[in-house]
Amino acid sequence: MGSKEICRNELRIAVRQLSDRCLYSASKWAAEQLVGIELDPVKFTPSNTRFQRGSSSIHRRFRNNEITSTPIAGVSYVSTPVMEEDDIVDGDFYLLAKSYFDCREYRRAAHVLRDQSGKKAVFLQCYALYLAGEKRKDEENIELEGPLGKSDAVNKELVSLERELSMLRKNGSIDPFGLYLYGLVLKEKGNEHLARNLLVESVNSYPWNWSAWSELQSLCTTIDILHSLPLNNHWMKDFFLAGAYQELRMHNESLAKYEYLQGTFSFSNYIQAQIAKVQYSLREFEQVEVIFEELLRNDPYRVEDMDMYSNVLYAKECFSALSYLAHRVFMTDKYRPESCCIIGNYYSLKGQHEKSVMYFRRALKLNKNCLSAWTLMGHEYIEMNNTPAAVDAYRRAVDINPCEFRAWYGLGQAYEMMGMPFYALHYFRKSVFLQPSDSRLWIAMAKCYENDQLHMLEEAIKCYRKAANSNDREAIALHQLAKLHRKLGRLEEAAFYYKKDLERMEAEERDGPNMVEALLFLATHCKDQKRFEEAEVYCTRLLDYTGPEKETAKSLLRGMRIAQSGFPSMSAEHFPP
Amino acid sequence: MAGILKVPGAFDVTPHKVSLCILLQVYASPNQLFVPFPFSSFAQHNRLGLFLLALTKSCDDILEPKLHELINQSREIGSSSIDWLADHLISRLSSLSSPDDLFNLFTEMRGVLAGQDAGIVEDDQIILDPNSNLGIFLRRCILAFNLLSFEGVCHLLTNIASYCKEVLSSRAPHEAHLDGSGVNLMEASEYENMDLENLVFEKVTEEIEAKKKAGERIPFHLHVPTPIFGLVEDIELSAKPTFKQSTKGKEAISYAMTLDGSSGAVDHGFFLRSNWQIQGYLLEQTDAIEKHGSSFPLNALEFMLGQLQKLAPELHRVHFLRYLNSLYHDDYASALENLHKYFDYSAGIEGFDGIPPSSGFNNSGRYEIALLCSGMLHFHFGHPKQAVEALTEAVRVSQQHSNDTCLAYTLAAICNLLSEIGISNASGLLGSSYSPVANMGTSLSIHQQLFVLLKESLKRAESLKLKRLVASNHLAMAKFHLMHVQRPVLSFGPKASMKLITSPINVCKELRLSSNLISDFDIESSMMITDGSLSTTWLKNLHRQRGSSVIFEETEPGNRSNASSFFSQPNSIPGSVSQLVGASYLLRATAWEMYGSAPLARMNALVYATCFADCASSVDAAVAYGKLIQYLAAYKGYKAAFAALKTVEEKFISVSKSQIMVLKLQLLHERALHRGHSKLAQQICDELAVLSSPVTGVDMDLKAEASFRHARTLLAAKQFSEAAAVAHALFCMCYKFNLRVQDASTLLLLAEIHKKSGNAVLGIPYALASLSFCESFNLDLLKASATLTLAELWLSLGSIHAKRALTLIHSALPMILGHGGLELRARAHIAEAKCHLSDASFSVPETSGVVLDSLRQACDELQILEYHELAAEAFYLMAITFDKMGQLEEREQAASSFQKHIMALEKVTDEEDPLLK
Secondary structure (H helix, E strand, O other), rough: OOHHHHHHHHHHHHHHHHHOOOOOHHHHHHHOOOOOOOOOHHOOOHHHHHHHHOOOOHHHHHHHHOOOOOOOOOOEEEEEEEEOOOOOOHHHHHHHHHHHHHHHOOOHHHOOOOOOHHHHHHHHHHHHHHHHHHHHHHHHHHHOOOOOOOOOOOOOOOHHHHHHHHEEEEEEEOHHHHHHHHHHHHHHHHHHHHHHHHHHHHHHHHHOOHHHHHHHHHHOHHHHHHHHHHOOOHHHHHHHHHHHHHHOOOOOHHHHHHHHHHHHOOEEEEEHHHHHHHHHHOOOOOHHHHHHHHHHHHHOOOOOOOOOOOHHHOOOOOHHHHHHHHHHHHOOOOOHHHHHHHHHHHHHHOOOOHHHHHHHHHHHHOOOOOOOHHHHHHHHHHHHHOHHHHHHHHHHHHHOOOOHHHHHHHHHHHHHHHHHHHHHHHHHHHHHOOOOOOOOHHHHHHHHHOOOOOOOOOHHHHHHHHHOOOOOOOOOOHHHHHHHHOOOOOHHHHHHHHHHHHHHHHHOOOOHHHHHHHHHHHHHHHHHHOOOHHHHHHHHHHHOOOOHHHHHHHHHHHHHHHOOOOHHHHHHHHHHO | OOOOOOOOOOOOOOHHHHHHHHHHHHHHOOOOOOOOOOOOOHHHHHOOOOOHHHHHHHHOOOOOOOHHHHHHOOOOOOOOOHHHHHHHHHHHOOOOHHHHHHHHHHHHHHEEEEOOOOOOOOOOOOOOOOOOOOHHHHHHHHHHHHHHOHHHHHHHHHHHHHHHHHHHHHHHHHHHHHHHOHHHHOOOOHHHHHOOHHHOOOOOOHHHHHHHHHHOOOOOOOOOOHHHHHHHHHHHOOOOOOOOHHHHHHHHHHHHHHHHHHHHHOOOOOOOOHHHHHHHHHHHHHHHHHHHHHHOOOHHHHHHHHHHHHHHHHOHHHHHHHHHHHOOOHHHHHHHHHHHHHHHHOOOEOOOOOOOOHHHHOOOOOOOHHHHHHHHHHHHOOOOOHHHHHHHHHHHHHHOOHHHHHHHHHHHHHHHHHHHHHHHHHHHHHHEEEEEHOOOOOOOOHHHHHHHHHHHHHHHHHHOOHHHHHHHHHHHHHHHHHHOOOOOOOOOOOOOOOOOEHHHHHHHHHHHHHHHHHHHHHHOOHHHHHHHOOOOHHHHHHHHHHHOOOHHHHHOOHHHHHHHHOOOOOOOHHHHHHHHHHHHHHHHHHHHHHHOHHHHHHHHHHHHHHHHHOOOOOHHHHHHHHHHHHHHHHOOHHHHHHHHHHHHHHHOOOOHHHHHHHHHHHHHHHHHHOOOOOOHHHHHHHHHHHHHOOOOOOOOOOHHHHHHHHHHHHHHHOOHHHHHHHHHHHHHHHOOOHHHHHHHHHHHHHHHHHOOOOOOHHHHHHHHHHHHHHHHHHOOHHHHHHHHHHEEEEOOOOOHHHHHHHHHHHHHHHHHHHHHOHHHHHHHHHHHHHHHOOOOOOHHHHHHHHHHHHHHHHHHHHHOOHHHHHHHHHHHHHHHHHHHHOHHHHHHHHHHHHHHHHHHHHOOOOOOOHOOO
């Protein structure tokens, strides 16, 4: 990695250049990373200390990883020369246009710049036109149809923009920002291939524009495409790759990249949030919670990604924490899809599903492509037993992003509820394909197979085995495996899994009917196998429990003693298990 | 939730309607005199009125005409004032530059209508009666405009601008002064850059041309452009009842362009008319797909569907069409995906009735239909296990929701499935989960289960009055009777009569019953509505909707031509019904083929090919043609057959490739065997084997056929033990998969192999076994052939058995001569001659006439077939006979013919076969 100082300098210039061109989200991102760079102790100044405050346990933990998880150490980075501005002093018209732009008067801004020829002015004009078209498109979406349906409004400026930008490109008078915009326009028009090339060209000549990277990322739908991109080896590429890996569900690779990046940008909120996202996908909820707590401490008014935090709180059933979070985001900005999702989650946890649906609908009104809102709304409908509505909601989520395994899972669940286990299998298969490491999905699929109507026990066993191999937290799989094997009369296998289950329960210090069942089976099984000593151990353990099992254990013990003392034939008839 | 589905037939104000209003104003302007200004006579004025009437009638089409089209149409009024009218229209439209202008326009429109309180009406004043057709139209427009929000008005304004920009740009030079159209022009030039419309259109024409090149004629006239032209013809209905013909071609093209071009992101949306219209289009496409199977152009339709989905995102039926499309193109993944998508979105409800999905949430959807469809899908792709699971689930769910119709269809589907998959496959399938038959106990064989199921399904269909299902159940029953030995179902034990025999009478009965369908439909065509449940029949439902609207319109006077063009099929019998009836003829042909009556089989196939070809699916049609060609090959020789094959191949260019392909290979193989090209025969045989699917239990017929031919090829190459081994394996397979007819012929083949290898004693039991098989299955022709083989076997045991052989031959002769093919007849003749010749009591001079007669016949027949080996034998026998009779000249002649055939057999010239390419 380039030294921190280089990054810092590059970013400083980039922030200015980006905001000069009104690429605000990119400039915001760059600025965030800028302050996320760890300070050299030498230049430590008191004014910067507030960003040091959060160097808590996770930071230290991640720093430890730094050395081990440096995958591309030694790769020399291409240093891209910082772009020189063509005119140091902005023209008066440019200043006016930028002010208009800042006031969100896009058409006015474009109009002011109509005769300007500087690269910056031309870009801003095009960009303003583009945004004006986008704004109009959004409005039309609402005018033409209900906000929740699909709609076919299009940005009317795309055609003229494409013409203009392609002309500029032919002239060779296009700058990286123009290329970015051109790529954006083409992507919207559906010409993904060319869009990808243009975006690559843009990021290669000006790597600090995060918006261009993220557009590029959304165009990399397969790993092959990702690897075929001719990208320069700039340090920004690592950010890009990390994000792309995450999208492609290569969580561990992504995590490694982020941790590596954290070596330089150790205080970057962005990286922390992304790590949290990856951990969330890996279902490491504890860690996610820690990270988010930390994030909120440093950045209390953050709304981005907070819906994921709320998911974690939901999963852990932290009522008060969730309500606190909901309140906080509500006060910060209630009209954000994230805020609505958080509130929806809260109501869902409270069991008030109608209200929860209302908030998810609001989230969708704000952004109808909000994936998690569709999925969560589907969950709510499932809770409300309105399966057709749930199916519809899930299906929309899946159509927005076919990799949304939760929605596939939800679809399967909905159909299973309707008594169509075979039909549901299709969906479970999809979800399992996308997320093979999630034991819950395997268990759901196994349940489906085990269903009375299908009764495909062999397949169910296969699924449970997969689940048991992939970190099954609730330890359902082992128990079910044992039970199924017993049902199928394969006692040896059953004993094996009961034993495993028992060990696990002992390790986790859990107790309950499963324990009794396992002990009872093992006791009888060992006795039948004439392994009396073992059987005695289990029986004595059973004696600790109350209920009929205790009596059975006693009679078993008695039977064994009699058998050992020379009346083997008696035991079978007198003491049936 | 599921978006807001536009109410079918919602009345929006569109630019087209605005121009109609303007024309209406011209027609009935209140302050004009007796004959309004631009018109010189009443007649002209009236003609405009009629024109407007036609236009208002057609304003619910999918596509509205563009401005220049409207103007072109109006030219047909044929008045000198038309130019003025057009100019007036354009200037009015282009002067609408602000929302207020629109408001004013519609306020003016109100003046056109005579209000009730208009007071004194002067005699010669032209007034639009508010209750007349035109008046109602105008009032609807005004109402719709008044309901518009300000945003709506703005949209209308932009739409009007793009509506007239084309005409303006073409008129630009001299009309630029008319209005401030400078801005419009600029925009127009910008749109001209988008060549999308032309591009798409070019692509389509290119494809048409490519097709034309590929196959001289376009037999079905149903290649690429059909989706578009079909659509257009459907739409064209209207607007110009009187002057349609002249411009038809041109119009069609321009419509096609506009629909395609609507993806061009500019001005779509206002071409989308009523939902019913699009659904009607989808209905036609569905029929077309089912009819033409894999020959249907995949990408063209896919493209159209993509367009439609953009235009009408809430029209989920598009997904269903996609499913069908990929199903028939054997794209498993995409078919499955689209099927699930369709049912996820629509809950299976869309298309059944007019209920919008929002109110549909109360009931639980029609997911059982989804299951039924997915069962059929799995069946189609050869996954019987999954298919059974899905269908069982469908049974359960439809019982739960008490959807009897779906249940009946599901049962029929299960029957179909059971009869298609072989017994060994099924036995593993029907576990305890198999609820429909679980209560019958496990002691029943698959056949008995199938029989019971068929009965049950038939009963259910009858009680529900699902005529089509009843008919198809009868067909299935007939098929069952045709293929299976009848056993008493529920009586067991030693006393039960175990007479194993198929029942041709039942077949006949069932077939007749199924044909009753057509008369039923003549009587009560409304019954079809009840069939609403089968996957595609929701579309029929729609048909009804459209139909009823037609009737409604017909009651209104003066617009008959419109109404009649609503019907795509003028006859009252729906395509699916005639398809079913056709299927019964096809089944009849098959039945007769099996029972051994060639003329009857041929007749039925002919009936099918002539009467039902237009409604048949291409696969069925190919089967019928195949039967006819096989008949030709067997009775008229290969020349005729190949000539026919050539025409058929042209007819089905790429259609049902495998059907025709199989037929061609069969013929080629047969000929190669006859000519003695065993290498070639083997090669063809291998090709045939490759055509079948590698999955076990699928394409069993084809597999059996390939291996049967393999055995025959080996036999021809005199590799007897190999041939016997293959035939034996084949017999085992056929037995396992319950292919009884093939069993019989395999046994016969085994007998034949033993006969050829000179092991007649071994051959006789096989021949006898085959005979008894044939008897129990009523396979008369095969039986005759088995008798012949038996006779030949006896004969080869020595001349003492000649008498017995002769009796056998004589017993089989009527059948053979009446129905047998050339080869069989020739063999019979030769065998007969041989019997006579080897008979000790045979005296040449007396009986030589008989011998020579039959030998001559055999020679003629064999020469047609080019069956060198047998022909040589016949000539040899003939030469011997002549020799015995002392007719040396004839003897020489026969001998030279013999030599010719032997030579032909020996020099297996590898003349390149043009057909094999």
